[in-house]
Amino acid sequence: MDDIVRQAMAKWPNVPSAYGWLGLDARGNWYLRDEQAQAAGAFASGRPGAKGALVQLEKLVDFIQRNYEVDEAGRWFFQNGPQRVFVELEATPWIWRVAADGSVTAHDGRPAQVHAVFTDEQGRVYLRTDRGFGLVHTQDVAGVAEAVEAGRWTPQAVQAAELPVREGYVPSPQAQAGGR
Known part of the structure; x- marks a missing residue:
């Protein structure tokens, strides 16, 4: 995990977690899922638009992957500064x-x-x-x-x-x- 992320977590310890906003597909691609994508269906549903927008910015992909971890319940997440963003998995972690x-x-x-x-x-x-x-x-x-x-x-x-x-x-x- 990036040091800047650890510092943000210490500074703001009570930021609520986010659900449904990020997905990892079966080919290892990351997707940002806005409200419209979430309304289209579950990430793994295969419904048009449900995956959201493919993350193509290399530095953002690298940041997500450096801060991708799992909690004790088996939920994978991206630690985005002080906020834990839980990841929807199309297949596996x-x-x-x-x-x-x-x-x-x-x-x-x-x-x-x-x-x-x-x-x-x-x-x-x-x-x-x-x-x-x-x-x-x-x-x-x-x-x-x-x-x-x-x-x-x-x-x-x-x-x-x-x-x-x-x-x-x-x-x-x-x-x-x-x-x-």
């Missing part, structure tokens, strides 16, 4: 990129070490790593297949609906909080 050499990085660009590989009923691939649990980016599934064929990874079958509880993350803190 991490989106993994798998390079040709088998190395794995998260959507924030930092490396991860794979501990387990999973596939769900729809053929999606997930990794549990030293950094946490996440979905493999769709463009990198072939790299996972190569690692499996080479005997480096052995996937286990899972049911997608069971993953949030099993892996300890909350896909929609907004829905959990009663739609705030």
